[in-house]
Amino acid sequence: MAVCIAVIAKENYPLYIRSVPTQNELKFHYTVHTSLDVVEEKISAVGKSLGDQRELYLGLLYPTEDYKVYGYVTNSKVKFVIVVDSSNTSLRDNEIRSMFRKLHNTFTDVMCNPFHNPGDTIQSKAFDGIVSGMMVQSG
Amino acid sequence: MDQESGAASSAGSFISLTEHEQRLYSALHGRCQADAAGKLSSGKVAELFKASQLPPEALHKVTEVCGAKRLGYFGTPQFFVALKLLAAAQSGLPVRLESVTANLPLPRFVGLKSEPEMRYATLPASIEGPGAQCGAAPAAVSWTPADRSTSRHPEANVEKKEPRSPPRSPCSSPAHSPLTYRSYPYAKPKDGADSQMTYESKQSPRPIAKLEQQHSSPMNYGTKAPAEHPAMARASSAERLAQQGAGDSPGDDPWRITEEQLEYYTNQFRSLQPDLGALILGAVAKHFFTKSKLPIPELSHIWELSDVDRDGALTFSEFCTAFHLIVARKNGYPLPESLPPSLQPGFTQQEEDIPDTPEDRSIIERIQPSLATTKQDLKEESCKKDASLTRMTTPQRKQTLQLGAFPERPEPPQHLDPQMRTKTRPRSYSSTSIEDAMKKAEEPPTPPPRPQKSHSRASSLDLNKLFQQGAPGVKSGWPLPPPALPPRPSTSQVSHFINASEKTPPNKVQQPNFADFSHFREEEESCVKPEEPGPRSRFGPSTEDLTNASKQDVCPSQAPQKPVRRKYHPESQNPEAAPPPAASFPPTAKPAQKLLSGQKREIQMAIRKNKESNAVLTRLNSELQQQLKVVHQERVTLESQLEPLRPLAST
Numbered sequence: 011m012a013v014c015i016a017v018i019a020k021e022n023y024p025l026y027i028r029s030v031p032t033q034n035e036l037k038f039h040y041t042v043h044t045s046l047d048v049v050e051e052k053i054s055a056v057g058k059s060l061g062d063q064r065e066l067y068l069g070l071l072y073p074t075e076d077y078k079v080y081g082y083v084t085n086s087k088v089k090f091v092i093v094v095d096s097s098n099t100s101l102r103d104n105e106i107r108s109m110f111r112k113l114h115n116t117f118t119d120v121m122c123n124p125f126h127n128p129g130d131t132i133q134s135k136a137f138d139g140i141v142s143g144m145m146v147q148s149g
Numbered sequence: 150m151d152q153e154s155g156a157a158s159s160a161g162s163f164i165s166l167t168e169h170e171q172r173l174y175s176a177l178h179g180r181c182q183a184d185a186a187g188k189l190s191s192g193k194v195a196e197l198f199k200a201s202q203l204p205p206e207a208l209h210k211v212t213e214v215c216g217a218k219r220l221g222y223f224g225t226p227q228f229f230v231a232l233k234l235l236a237a238a239q240s241g242l243p244v245r246l247e248s249v250t251a252n253l254p255l256p257r258f259v260g261l262k263s264e265p266e267m268r269y270a271t272l273p274a275s276i277e278g279p280g281a282q283c284g285a286a287p288a289a290v291s292w293t294p295a296d297r298s299t300s301r302h303p304e305a306n307v308e309k310k311e312p313r314s315p316p317r318s319p320c321s322s323p324a325h326s327p328l329t330y331r332s333y334p335y336a337k338p339k340d341g342a343d344s345q346m347t348y349e350s351k352q353s354p355r356p357i358a359k360l361e362q363q364h365s366s367p368m369n370y371g372t373k374a375p376a377e378h379p380a381m382a383r384a385s386s387a388e389r390l391a392q393q394g395a396g397d398s399p400g401d402d403p404w405r406i407t408e409e410q411l412e413y414y415t416n417q418f419r420s421l422q423p424d425l426g427a428l429i430l431g432a433v434a435k436h437f438f439t440k441s442k443l444p445i446p447e448l449s450h451i452w453e454l455s456d457v458d459r460d461g462a463l464t465f466s467e468f469c470t471a472f473h474l475i476v477a478r479k480n481g482y483p484l485p486e487s488l489p490p491s492l493q494p495g496f497t498q499q500e501e502d503i504p505d506t507p508e509d510r511s512i513i514e515r516i517q518p519s520l521a522t523t524k525q526d527l528k529e530e531s532c533k534k535d536a537s538l539t540r541m542t543t544p545q546r547k548q549t550l551q552l553g554a555f556p557e558r559p560e561p562p563q564h565l566d567p568q569m570r571t572k573t574r575p576r577s578y579s580s581t582s583i584e585d586a587m588k589k590a591e592e593p594p595t596p597p598p599r600p601q602k603s604h605s606r607a608s609s610l611d612l613n614k615l616f617q618q619g620a621p622g623v624k625s626g627w628p629l630p631p632p633a634l635p636p637r638p639s640t641s642q643v644s645h646f647i648n649a650s651e652k653t654p655p656n657k658v659q660q661p662n663f664a665d666f667s668h669f670r671e672e673e674e675s676c677v678k679p680e681e682p683g684p685r686s687r688f689g690p691s692t693e694d695l696t697n698a699s700k701q702d703v704c705p706s707q708a709p710q711k712p713v714r715r716k717y718h719p720e721s722q723n724p725e726a727a728p729p730p731a732a733s734f735p736p737t738a739k740p741a742q743k744l745l746s747g748q749k750r751e752i753q754m755a756i757r758k759n760k761e762s763n764a765v766l767t768r769l770n771s772e773l774q775q776q777l778k779v780v781h782q783e784r785v786t787l788e789s790q791l792e793p794l795r796p797l798a799s800t
Contacts, residue, residue, distance in 0.1 A: 122461035124431030125438075125449040133446055135486070136453050 012092045012109065013077060014038035015141050017117060019129060020087035022046055026132040028141055029093070042091050045071045045079045049089050052081070066114075067107050082110040090114065109144055116140045174229050194223050194231075201235045211235055404489035406473050414469040428462035434471070441475050447484060451475060454488050 014029035016038075029038040048071040068081035075096065082090040090113050094101055120126055120134045177197060198208045215223075215230035223231065237243070406414070415425070421437060422429050429437075438448050455471035456463060463471060470492045478484055 119453070119459045122431065122456070122459060123449055123452045124435035124461070125445050125452055133449065134453060135450060 012145050013095050014042065014091075014093040015113070015144060016042040016091045016093075017113070017132060018042070018046065018089040018091065022089075025088070025130075026137070026141075028138075028145070030145055038093055041074075041077070041079060041093055045081060045091050046089065048072055048079075049081045049083060049091070053083055053087075067110055069103070080106050080110070082114070084114060084117075088117070090117075112140060112144070170233075174232050177232065178225060178228055191223065194228065198231075198235070201239060203235065203238050207238045211238065404473065404477065404485075405491040406469060410473065410476075411469060414472050415465070417472065418465055418468050425465050428460075428464055429468055431461045431463075434463050434468070438471065438475060441479065443475060443478060447478060448475075450484055451478070454485070455492075457488070 014027070016027040017025045019025045024039075024042070027039060027042060029035050049068060052068050052071075066082055066084060068083060071079045071081045071091075073079070073096065077093050077096050080092045080094065082092075084090075090110055092106065092109060092113075094106070116134075116137050117132075120132055120137050121128065123134065126132070126134070180193065180197070198211070201208075203211075211231050211234040214234055215227045220227065417437075418425065418429070421433055434452075435448075438451070439445075441448075443451075451471055451474045454474060455467045457467060457470075458464075470488070473492060474484065
């Protein structure tokens with residue numbers, strides 16, 4: 011259901027970003043970039059409680075008229091951002107959560123690969139496959 | 150070249166072969182298994198022609214024109230002419246003798262192994278290069294240079310392989326066999342045969358033969374003694390396999406691992422990890438597979454394919470899978486997108502068989518997410534740190550997974566998924582706690598300095614506490630032995646003083662020890678009075694005193710200074726302690742000095758270090774004081790600014 015999916019490293023540079031190619035990709039890159047601010051804000055807010063149990067799923071970061079942006083942060087400050095189309099109202103929170111969980115699992119698998127150096131862009135075909143699956147779902 | 154002139158004469162036209170063409174043609178000639186009379190095996194030639202991807206009628210024409218039809222066989226000259234004609238045909242020229250004279254590109258043969266093809270295309274001009282590489286090959290690959298040096302032509306082919314094979318030699322010498330076999334056919338047949346024979350004699354022939362057999366079995370080539378046959382079979386079988394499309398399971402299965410290969414992989418596994426049931430860690434495997442000189446993305450892909458349980462480590466079967474994929478890739482097979490059926494985890498007898506490919510893969514992937522959810526947090530932290538942890542936790546789970554998952558496919562996933570999920574939940578809690586523990590473990594690099602600080606600031610107080618604590622235990626041997634200084638005076642007579650010294654990790658404590666040793670030296674090994682007040686008082690002195698003490702050389706002259714020092718000490722025990730040790734010190738100074746000189750040195754070093762830390766801390770202190778002043782000033786200015794505003798606010 012996603013229109014754009016991005017994985018952003020701890021240092022806030024993108025490890026992986028992909029959007030439905032029909033549209034203007036730069037717009038999504040921009041959106042993801044600006045959403046990082048919101049993510050940081052949310053992280054720091056929860057961090058005060060010394061959140062070892064900080065919620066990984068950040069929820070809706072911000073909505074615009076065209077789409078909504080959801081965020082998810084791992085414990086190592088790797089951020090996942092999913093941009094979905096606003097017209098896709100059928101998407102429930104749980105579904106988004108499950109998408110993030112799947113992303114996280116696949117990301118973990120990529121990290122487990124000893125030939126992948128953390129900090130490199132993600133070039134795993136399996137990861138690409140999963141992401142495509144999530145994006146193609148939008149139909 | 151003689152062949153060239155022969156070809157020229159027999160063809161009745163002057164054929165000039167460029168150097169590249171010479172090599173290519175000779176190599177192909179060797180490949181086609183010429184017998185003693187120079188006739189080429191028609192089967193091989195036919196394959197070659199098929200590989201050129203020309204229409205059959207063109208091939209017939211070529212055969213006719215080059216004269217083989219007339220002769221009934223392909224002699225060397227005919228072969229060369231035929232190759233030339235093939236090149237002509239491929240570039241669109243008519244198949245005639247006249248076209249042979251034209252400047253033609255090399256004939257392209259599709260379906261031959263990509264590597265030889267590429268080699269042909271990029272034949273370097275110099276043979277010395279490959280020769281140098283041959284020489285440069287590590288000693289472990291001694292057989293390869295030795296063999297290859299005997300054959301000149303494979304050098305060009307070898308050039309590409311040498312960079313790859315030498316690094317792999319320690320780990321996979323029989324795996325070279327498919328690679329090296331390819332080189333031999335391209336050699337001049339005799340040389341190739343000789344070198345190959347020698348190679349075989351050096352290596353265990355069976356694995357190689359069986360390796361060949363695996364690939365040649367579909368071609369119905371037996372593993373006969375003649376070395377060239379397996380080699381040729383391999384070349385042709387690979388060609389045919391490539392023509393049929395790689396990964397073609399029904400007919401010939403290049404992905405199936407033969408017994409010999411399995412045995413070889415087992416040995417390699419053992420070299421990395423003696424226990425076959427254990428896991429090879431990711432870093433180890435990475436190092437190992439990097440030796441194969443495959444590009445990293447490909448290795449990454451191979452890893453993704455073979456690590457089916459996604460735990461960042463390889464079991465034996467996963468290792469075999471990965472190894473086999475690497476071997477296959479090096480032999481030119483493109484990597485599959487998903488794991489071929491014969492390489493599925495059930496292919497070894499260690500696990501039960503899984504017939505279907507895609508279902509199993511999906512099952513495995515379904516199971517893995519439930520596993521992975523537990524690992525996700527761990528792995529996010531820092532790959533290796535967490536991976537090691539997860540590996541510790543997951544092997545048991547993995548094994549249960551494997552045992553449980555495979556017996557019947559429809560049921561286990563459902564069984565396991567709830568099981569795994571229930572297991573994962575408690576595990577996730579534990580994982581977070583582990584994370585926290587690790588996080589906290591990561592945090593404190595600084596604690597060690599802290600005790601020093603406290604000691605430096607409140608030395609006397611702390612030491613007082615120490616004294617009080619230590620007092621009851623003095624005679625028993627100082628229950629507070631400081632960890633830093635090991636007991637130096639080994640002699641029992643100075644045991645008390647040793648204990649005193651043991652109490653001195655922090656600055657002040659050590660410094661008094663210096664004084665203590667002076668005491669030791671002076672006292673020698675004579676009767677040791679329980680110098681409880683003595684050592685305690687020694688701990689007392691402030692920094693300045695101790696520095697004085699450290700600077701002084703160990704000599705009896707310190708004894709008179711001790712009472713002076715002790716005056717600074719808040720404790721009142723000094724006067725008592727001072728006289729008795731002072732009295733006994735002078736006579737016993739010198740003999741004890743030699744014993745304790747080494748200890749003195751250590752103490753001095755410790756003192757120096759403490760002094761340095763002192764200096765650092767004082768600097769820090771001064772800086773902080775300055776900052777404090779600045780802040781005070783700011784506060785004052787702010788208050789002054791505020792005052793005029795107050796009446797306004799109050800009104």
